[in-house]
Amino acid sequence: MTPPAQPVLTVLRDRIAHDPDRFAVGVFNRLFAETPFLRELFPSEMSRMRATFTQVVDHVLDAIANDDDHAELIEFLAQLGRDHRKFGVIGDHYWLMYDALMAEFAAMLGPGWSPDAQEATSHAMMLMTGVMRGAADSVEGPAVWHARVVQKFQINRERAVVRLVPTGPRMPYRSGEYTEVQVPQHPHLWRNLSPATPPNERGELEFHVHAIPNGLFSGAIVRDTQPGDVWRFGQRHGTMQVTGKRPVLMVGGGSGLSPLRAILLEMAHRPDSPPTHVFYGTRHPGELYELGVLAQLASTNPWLRVTAVAETPDDPWWIGDSADPRQWGFELRFGRVGDIVAGYSDWTQHEVLLSGPAPMVFHTQLKLRASGVPPDRILHDPLN
Numbered sequence: 001m002t003p004p005a006q007p008v009l010t011v012l013r014d015r016i017a018h019d020p021d022r023f024a025v026g027v028f029n030r031l032f033a034e035t036p037f038l039r040e041l042f043p044s045e046m047s048r049m050r051a052t053f054t055q056v057v058d059h060v061l062d063a064i065a066n067d068d069d070h071a072e073l074i075e076f077l078a079q080l081g082r083d084h085r086k087f088g089v090i091g092d093h094y095w096l097m098y099d100a101l102m103a104e105f106a107a108m109l110g111p112g113w114s115p116d117a118q119e120a121t122s123h124a125m126m127l128m129t130g131v132m133r134g135a136a137d138s139v140e141g142p143a144v145w146h147a148r149v150v151q152k153f154q155i156n157r158e159r160a161v162v163r164l165v166p167t168g169p170r171m172p173y174r175s176g177e178y179t180e181v182q183v184p185q186h187p188h189l190w191r192n193l194s195p196a197t198p199p200n201e202r203g204e205l206e207f208h209v210h211a212i213p214n215g216l217f218s219g220a221i222v223r224d225t226q227p228g229d230v231w232r233f234g235q236r237h238g239t240m241q242v243t244g245k246r247p248v249l250m251v252g253g254g255s256g257l258s259p260l261r262a263i264l265l266e267m268a269h270r271p272d273s274p275p276t277h278v279f280y281g282t283r284h285p286g287e288l289y290e291l292g293v294l295a296q297l298a299s300t301n302p303w304l305r306v307t308a309v310a311e312t313p314d315d316p317w318w319i320g321d322s323a324d325p326r327q328w329g330f331e332l333r334f335g336r337v338g339d340i341v342a343g344y345s346d347w348t349q350h351e352v353l354l355s356g357p358a359p360m361v362f363h364t365q366l367k368l369r370a371s372g373v374p375p376d377r378i379l380h381d382p383l384n
């Protein structure tokens with residue numbers, strides 16, 4: 001990067017920060033004016049998307065201006081490019097976006113749009129759109145996979161289990177990963193879910209979903225999903241896995257148990273699975289419905305130990321007459337799962353997998369780190 005580049009990119013960041021949404025609206029208006037059919041690739045309500053877009057552009061300008069080593073930036077952009085395949089974005093669209101960005105920056109700088117400014121900005125935007133395009137082009141296989149809902153059962157008012165079979169090629173994934181999912185009730189919304197079963201030959205999938213308060217996506221699944229619905233799946237991500245080199249501690253909160261459940265089911269097929277202690281936490285005892293499956297697993301896999309944790313001892317009215325979770329023979333503790341786990345034993349020699357609501361993962365992680373578990377031995381999905 002030539003010396004004059006840094007001030008220009010910093011100026012652009014300042015101008016964007018002055019009114020981020022105006023910048024994004026400007027870029028997208030230019031893009032859609034030039035190529036109207038691209039509007040269909042985006043949701044009707046774009047404010048959240050525009051906010052993310054501005055953050056990405058700001059991050060690119062910042063990283064190029066301030067870091068000599070762009071390895072992290074390039075990996076970030078490459079992942080973004082791979083992720084964008086599911087929206088139907090193809091190579092030519094990146095050139096159109098490059099043109100829209102450059103035109104908006106030119107308008108933004110006005111008389112300050114000198115040849116040097118143009119060159120530095122072009123370099124940054126070429127890197128951004130070029131890396132995304134190149135990464136997307138180099139991915140093999142389809143951009144999206146499809147599967148049809150064949151069964152849905154409601155656990156209670158707020159929780160459902162959904163089973164699907166593929167309508168074409170089966171989606172590849174590893175137990176413990178999460179995948180991007182789109183449901184027909186919200187054709188422009190992509191959210192992450194973790195399959196609750198390991199991959200199998202027939203490509204069958206199972207998901208456990210809790211309708212979180214104000215959750216458009218999870219609410220639509222629990223309320224409106226029906227057999228026959230076709231779901232779409234994009235990229236898969238995640239680092240949670242068991243190495244087999246250490247004993248394992250797993251902490252699953254509510255439907256966040258899903259990826260751990262998939263890993264446990266896979267471990268049950270191995271002859272050498274390490275000793276594993278699972279803490280399964282919910283808000284109420286009547287929500288611990290997965291204890292039945294865990295009991296079956298534990299009965300034939302002596303390496304598995306399970307502790308159930310409910311935040312409160314009582315069930316609210318809407319849970320109804322659920323069976324006493326103690327019937328499965330596991331100990332039942334009351335309190336926040338993070339507090340119970342951290343006070344239960346010494347976990348400093350374990351590898352730890354955490355999955356559940358972000359505040360639970362955050363809280364449990366803090367407690368375990370405070371008790372001496374090395375941070376690099378605690379794995380979880382991103383918290384946002």
Ligand SMILES: NC(=O)C1=CN([C@@H]2O[C@H](COP(=O)(O)OP(=O)(O)OC[C@H]3O[C@@H](n4cnc5c(N)ncnc54)[C@H](O)[C@@H]3O)[C@@H](O)[C@H]2O)C=CC1
Nearest residue numbers: 194210253254255256258281282311337356357359360363
């Ligand atoms: N469905 C899926 O495939 C997956 C879902 N998740 C995440 O799991 C969450 C759904 O879990 P729910 O069933 O709603 O969980 P939940 O509300 O039933 O809570 C589960 C556990 O988290 C603890 N907890 C909740 N809030 C806490 C806080 N502020 N501090 C400390 N502990 C807290 C509770 O005490 C309980 O033990 C969602 O946020 C989802 O993103 C994560 C991975 C996969």
